[in-house]
Amino acid sequence: xxxxxxxxxxxxxxxxxxxxxxxxxxxxxxxxxxxxxxxxxxxxxxxxxxxxxxxxxxxxxxxxxxxxxxxxxxxxxxxxxxxxxxxxxxxxxxxxxxxxxxxxxxxxxxxxxxxxxxxxxxxxxxxxxxxxxxxxxxxxxxxxxxxxxxxxxxxxxxxxxxxxxxxxxxxxxxxxxxxxxxxxxxxxxxxxxxxxxxxx
Numbered sequence: 001x002x003x004x005x006x007x008x009x010x011x012x013x014x015x016x017x018x019x020x021x022x023x024x025x026x027x028x029x030x031x032x033x034x035x036x037x038x039x040x041x042x043x044x045x046x047x048x049x050x051x052x053x054x055x056x057x058x059x060x061x062x063x064x065x066x067x068x069x070x071x072x073x074x075x076x077x078x079x080x081x082x083x084x085x086x087x088x089x090x091x092x093x094x095x096x097x098x099x100x101x102x103x104x105x106x107x108x109x110x111x112x113x114x115x116x117x118x119x120x121x122x123x124x125x126x127x128x129x130x131x132x133x134x135x136x137x138x139x140x141x142x143x144x145x146x147x148x149x150x151x152x153x154x155x156x157x158x159x160x161x162x163x164x165x166x167x168x169x170x171x172x173x174x175x176x177x178x179x180x181x182x183x184x185x186x187x188x189x190x191x192x193x194x195x196x197x198x199x200x
Contacts, residue, residue: 001200004152005180005193007173009074013051016068018044018075018107018116019058027077028164040105040118044075062110070190073107073116078171080119081105086188087117093156093179099123100157103169120169125158127151127174129199147174149200 022042024030034040046068050057062068071083082090087102094100103118132146145160152158156179160172175183180193 003177004174004196004198006196007175008192009072010190010192015049015074016046016062016065017049018073018081019047020077021045028166031165031169038103040103044105044107046109068109071188072190079169080171080173081116083116089182089186090157093182095154095156097154098157118169121159121167124161124167127158132199146197146199149198
């Protein structure tokens with residue numbers, strides 16, 4: 001029985017975040033607008049984000065940060081923004097059943113710009129153990145997912161089913177233990193891992 005993990009950004013009180021350089025629509029409107037585009041029609045720019053007792057403070061003072069470019073880059077869209085190295089690790093662990101593609105985007109920093117990649121699912125995956133998953137009463141909105149081992153074993157990476165088109169581009173990415181170990185071996189940055197419930 002394999003373990004599976006929620007892939008999330010490493011929590012820091014002071015970090016570099018990629019901020020989208022345009023007025024944004026809601027998530028599902030923006031995802032729908034993209035259609036099948038392979039490149040993002042706007043860029044990101046790195047900003048320093050500081051978590052304080054009074055909320056978040058955002059500024060351009062990146063010089064005080066020890067690290068700005070991360071393999072899993074935090075961003076104001078909460079989209080899975082991945083470096084070339086992280087994309088390579090994910091791609092090398094795909095089974096071919098995940099049905100994903102990639103959207104390229106530019107992230108600008110004080111020392112130039114870099115190409116990042118946004119993971120996008122092309123099909124909504126059937127991954128839940130619906131009998132054990134907790135839903136909002138009378139809806140299909142998931143409160144606490146429990147994944148079915150026989151379903152997720154087919155994937156190196158998968159998403160939690162969400163409403164609208166939010167499952168297509170989502171921060172709710174789940175990875176196999178093999179992917180997690182590969183990320184550790186490659187010493188990739190910017191990620192935390194939380195073990196998730198799987199029924200076997």
